[in-house]
Amino acid sequence: MAIDATTGSTSALTAATTTSTENPNGVLGKDDFMQLLLTELQYQDPTEPTDTETILTQTSQLASLESADNTNAALEKLTASLGSSQQFSTISAIGKTADLGSDAIAHDKDTETTFEVYFPNDVEQGVVSITDANGQTVKTLDVGTNPAGVYQFTWDGTDSSGNQVDSAIYHVNAEYTDANGDTQQTRLGAYPIESVRFDGDNTYLKVGSNYVSLENIVEVY
The missing domain is CATH 1.20.58 (Methane Monooxygenase Hydroxylase; Chain G, domain 1)
Incomplete structure (x- = not known):
């Protein structure tokens, strides 16, 4: 055994x-x-x-x-x-405004820089101001008379005197008068959410003409 x-x-x-x-x-x-x-x-x-x-x-x-x-x-x-x-x-965020948390653009000397600004109200007249790190206005761009929406602007990289500015980080803000004659303000980095796209575990929101990852949105209102 x-x-x-x-x-x-x-x-x-x-x-x-x-x-x-x-x-x-x-x-x-x-x-x-x-x-x-x-x-x-x-x-x-x-x-x-x-x-x-x-x-x-x-x-x-x-x-x-x-x-x-x-x-x-x-x-x-x-x-x-x-x-x-x-x-x-x-999906419930569609139609609301997404804030990317920054109004800054990176500009390289001797090149053009394109950016988008959202105007929540109809624009009778107004200007987009490009300022440097010290808050000094470098250039202004005319908005014109337009209905509310997202508009694309192209900055040729020159200051108000026509001189090419240095490569740096600049800030974009706008002030305009709406159809009621009231003064309004807006800036680069805040756009309406038009749609939502899912890619696996990632979620992207369409803001302006671009899709932005949800993790890059700092506020929705």
Whole structure:
């Protein structure tokens, strides 16, 4: 009987080794533990069978493992569901205004710089002011008389005297008179949200003529 028991132990070891070889990452699930338990019972020494309490303890551990696996699976599904729900809730932002948090543009000397400004109200007359880091006005661009909307401007890189300015960060703001004769102000970086696009786990908002990642939006109002 002792010889049989030794043979059984060797077989059990072989089965465990096979499982390890087929699972190179060393990750065991509930099915693997069940297989180990059944192998242990199959090759136990009949003269010294596994204690009943031990079997119950192992079975209880197996049940706990299965419960933990089911909980993890449920949490993964819940996380995916919440992610999708959060994405689609962004659709409610369409029609509102997104603020990118900055009115700055980067300009390179001897080149033209194009930017967009949103005017929430009809414009009777107004100007776009380009200022330097010290708040000094470098150039003004005429807005003209236009209905509310997003308008593109091209700055040739010259100051009010016609000289090319240095490469630097400049700021863009606008002041205009609306159809009621009231003075209004706006700036680069605030645009109406026209649509929402989903690309995998990423969400993009169309502001002006560009799509901007949701993480780059600092405020929606």
